[in-house]
Amino acid sequence: MNNTPKTLFDKVWDAHVVRSIPDGPDVFFIDRHFIHEVTSPVAFLGLKNRGVKVMFPEKTFATADHNTPTINQHLPVEDPLSANQLKALEENAAAHGISHWGLGNPKNGIVHVVGPENGITLPGMTVVCGDSHTSTHGAFGAIAFGIGTSEVEMVLSSQCIMQAKAKKMRINVNGKLGKGVTPKDVALFIISQISASGATGYFVEYAGEVFENMSMEGRMTVCNLSIESGARGGMIAPDETTFAYLKGKEKAPKGDAWDTALEYWKTLKTDEGAQFDKELNYSADEIEPQITYGTNPGLGTGISQNIPFASTVKDGEASYKKSLAYMGFAEGEKLIGKKIDYVFLGSCTNGRIEDFRAFASIVKGRKKADNITAWLVPGSHVVEQQIKDEGILDIITAAGFQLRQPGCSACLAMNDDKVPAGKYAVSTSNRNFEGRQGPGSRTLLASPFVAAAAAVTGVVTDPRDLL
């Protein structure tokens, strides 16, 4: 019996190593594999060319999300290339006996929203998908990360991938979050402190009171954004909040199987004295509502702050200036009051019911600003139904907003939801890269509160003034 204290990450990792290759990676077993239409077709083509079958079809789950329209989903998809990818996903899933929640299926939605809400993701699991925001599932105490298409082919054909174990980082945030400060702000704050590459090479465990007191939706938002600091993934130890969320979910264990699983899940926490390669500590009262002003998620700040001067930033000055030039911003400018054209509420980062509740709490009794085009896109049909059931649809409709249908939408603008060149969008999504929301688009990442405040005022507004 080895009594060396282990981290949560060690425990889950070590339980999944099939073989350690000397001077090489581990052969790493995968419990849950999500696929979508964009990063899977070439992997299936690879299987076909090799004459190989899917080894464990019951461990892979397909959903269509990246390419799908967010209006008129009952009609044929207009873009022939998108339609072709959706058809390929459907055919590949059928040919290999894989569960497929395509367009129109009541379970359809963004892969990182539907996986957890159906109980597919469970504590202690390893979860991968050809999508970097797979880190979302780490909220359940799973090791979850994004992979490339070659690795999708590996998982389909052998349920394993080759992975070198990452270094370990723990980020502790203690204290109580202030008014109007959300999980999104906590994540953007951390990224702004350590930069968009500050956690590259690491797997992060989030710990401390702030995460302990967070809902599962909030934890998913935080873990989702792990990749934006470069981390391979992020995870949070499962606790009563996790178990309460999972209990009764369709694919979660039931009866005796639940009791057995629960016993195991309760062991999934970092032991006293376990070693991390790096540990960071922050206090909740350092964090105000955040907003980004540059072209990577590390270029963000508190909403009441000014855009930093190039001389004070960690990254190269030339790259920083290029970033501000793209955004049409100047060093030292105030962010409050900047005119906004588009507001996007949705994505695997902030497309869950809590995010719509937050948005509604600000727009309730107010009106959408005339200069704003708003896209409100639920993460799944389940979320869409909750929005209706809770009366949120009535609130947002009265305020002049429309609800669209689920999908990745304007987060990466593969469908028609594109922000035009030069226009400014406050987005609850995860990336403010050049052209991310459409060629030439300019993205300011923020929480649903900040998005709602911009949506009703037409400018960047501190949501605390409206709460």
Add this chain to the structure above:
Amino acid sequence: MAYDKFNIVKSTAVPLSIENVDTDQIIPARFLKATERKGFGDNLFRDWRYNNDGSPKTDFVLNNSKYSGKILVGGKNFGSGSSREHAAWAIYDYGFRCVVSSFFADIFKNNSLNIGVLPVTVSPEFLAKIYQAIDADPKTELEVNLPDQTITLLATGEKETFAIDGYKKHNMLNGFDDVDYLQAMKNEIQSFATHMVL
């Protein structure tokens, strides 16, 4: 998918001295709609390379006839963001076999190794030397030697060693891929799977 073996690449290099080059820049999402792996090189750095009307942006390095070669030299945190392997495909398809940087994003690095593009991590100082050398003479050549794990500025002989694990090195030298390795150990995986708790 099988790829060409990598041994020693001696070539001029294309300097892209920008930090945090994310995979959305390497290949924008709207060009990810194919169901086959071909033609991605045409859209490599699409929005930095072309205007909206499809005309080339003359100030972008890939449109500058002074620079060419099989080696792309990028700034710190190259390949960040989306896990899209299409980014590595586009780089390979365009004709690059090697990307040099002082720092790579993890997923991009894995994806590149899996398809036969060698990511070479050098010190920030050596990266600066490479940029200076190319700036002084765009025809200057670099040698990337995988067996020796060295990268050399041929004009001056200055070199640095780079890291790669033995397993991946063996794969790249021989054009092997991980799927074949995993296929050969399916019984072991099957047996492991039956003992999984979840």
